[in-house]
């Protein structure tokens with residue numbers, strides 16, 4: 001916590017497979033120091049070895065490597081072994097707008113070092129070009145904020161959605177009522193990071209962490225074959241270099257809850273050496 005009451009949060013978009021986690025292990029410490037970050041959040045919905053969902057062992061490893069909170073998305077229920085963990089771990093969230101009774105919660109309160117209030121981390125999933133039957137993300141967030149804002153004014157939202165229209169809409173609708181709305185799911189970083197008129201930091205998509213020359217961090221060949229043939233293909237995580245880390249650094253004035261800045265992070269690495277045996281599936 002800094003003397004000027006400013007909280008710095010690093011957020012990294014979807015970590016894809018072991019390369020995404022290896023990038024965090026090798027570079028998180030330096031990034032945290034470079035940005036003087038207080039808290040680190042990552043989207044872990046693709047962090048499993050095969051790029052689909054994540055497991056308790058993967059989540060625990062991310063915590064050990066310095067991650068304070070994990071957000072997810074449409075792949076959150078891919079691995080059954082995560083269900084109990086979603087309910088028992090206080091540092092992982094799934095989209096709020098799944099029906100009541102789904103494992104886990106959509107809101108986590110992460111202590112901010114040196115400050116008497118937490119950062120609320122919320123996760124929502126879009127409905128446009130995605131699961132249309134989820135609860136309305138706008139109304140869901142509206143309802144939950146009445147509770148969350150009694151606990152803290154430092155509020156971070158990962159809006160996991162496909163359509164930029166839906167993401168921009170949520171940003172503008174909640175401008176001034178949350179500290180930051182960062183999009184995920186497309187794995188493509190957008191260059192529209194800015195502070196909205198009423199003080200909410202916004203970016204349509206933070207991008208992903210993984211192999212740069214694949215598609216979504218997966219090998220391009222099966223995806224291209226699928227596009228050309230319209231036949232189903234198995235997606236495989238790309239493990240060849242180069243790699244990239246995509247995310248944002250957000251500064252929040254903890255007295256007002258408004259954002260002071262939102263900076264994009266896009267770093268490319270020619271190589272990251274890792275042994276797959278050091279990383280759980």
Ligand SMILES: [Fe+2]
Pocket residue numbers: 014045046073185186187
């Ligand atoms: Fe993803």
Ligand SMILES: [Fe+2]
Pocket residue numbers: 045073074075160184185186
């Ligand atoms: Fe996704």
